[in-house]
Amino acid sequence: MMRKEDTKEVRVPLKLMRDAVRVAMQLAGQNTTDFDKKTLKMVSPRLMSILPEQEDDSLINLLSPSLFSLHDEGQGLEKLLSLPQMLKSLDNRDQEAWLDFIVEASGVSDNLDKAEKTIADNKDKEMRGENGVPLYFTKENATEIIGDVEKKKIEVFEDLDKSYTKEQKDDLDTKGYAFLDKKQLNTVYGKGSPYGDVKTLKKFRRLRDDPERFIETDIRALAEAEKFKARRHDIVGSPFVLTPLTFASAPLTNTFVVLSPIVLSPITLSPAVLGPIILSPWVFVPLVLSPRVLSPLILNPLIFSPIILSPLVLHPLILVPGIFNPLILSPLVLSPLILSPQVFTPLILSPFALNPLILTPMVGSPLILSPFVLSPIILSPQALFAVVLSPYALSPLVESKLIAAEVVLSPSWLS
Helix, strand or coil: HHHHHHHHHHHHHHHHHHHHHHHHHHHCEEEECHHHHHHEEEEECCCCCCCCCCCHHHEECCCCCEEEECCCCCCHHHHHHHHHHHHCCCCCHHHHHHHHHHHHHHHHHHHHHHHHHHHHHHHHHHHHHHCEEEEECHHHHHHHCHHHHHHHHHHHHHHHHHCCCCHHHHHHEEEEEEEEHHHHHHHHHHCCCCCCCCHHHHHHHHHCCCCCHHHHHHHHHHHHHHHHHHCCCCEEEEEECCCCCECCHHHCCCCCCEECCCCCCCCEEECCCCCCCHHHHHHHEEEECEECCCCCCCCCCCEECCCCCCECCCCCCCCCEECCCECCCCCCCCEECCCCEEECCCEECCCCCCCCCEECCCHHHEHHHEEECCEECCCEEECCEEECCCEECCEEEEEECEEEEECCCCCCCCC
């Protein structure tokens, strides 16, 4: 009952607005059948959209045109004012002239030339001293400053660079390393070279039989060395009940939490890094002032667990169903919701980026004052949904039906 009352309170202003629009449409003699099931867009224009409006019959547009779209599908004004449609009406010569005008008017070419010149000048200036002398070694100034020995070292690597075969160059590009042949080994470690060393030359010649095996052996030995073993304090099968976690950053850093439900245990001032939580449901667990980085939730239901002032970075939520988990003042970056249905999970003052919804249906989960970018909604139906004062960009709606939704004062770009 409490949840139902809270939901009604959240929907009051949107319901008043929807009722006002319904009355206005009725007075204008327009059809209002199934009005409550339709999506209402109000003062939310779409600019340079990449996908057409979905299900036009179930959409009510008020001062929310789709302008300069990058496709030529759509209907009505959206299709008429789309860029492909406008360019089709011009011949090839006019199209080229129009594109040249856009490039020149925007100053793209001039700015590119200036930027390239500025970068080159700054780089050259940084690499030279007060008298214009290069701060890096060349063959000429190395001879003057250090002597003939350093000049010979530079000449050795010049000769080596010229002797690389095509296979060695390919290995350098793909693997990052290549093996020298016998002639190249003599160039570097043979007689007459400043790096000359008979023992090193013999050792590298022996390694040529199977060099990959020796590299693998060395890497394995390093991995098994005692000083590279890091202790990990994992938490497995240890429930937390009525145990507030405050200033608990040390236990939550580089720690796996598995099969450890958390109940009535608020997490406060406890940042977490590299702390995945798996199969550990949260019930009445507010997360306050506790940013999380690289700490995904997997198969981890959330119930009445608000997230407040706690940014999430590289924090995917996979198979994480949730009920009443509002996010307030908690930015999200690279934290997608995948197969994680949500009920009554609003985002308030929580901007997000690179945060797609994938196969994640949601009910009663509005976005309020939460701008977002590069966060498409994919195969994720949204019911009782609202986007209020939340402009967005590069975030198309892909095969995701909106039911009883409102988009208010939320213009979009490239969506």
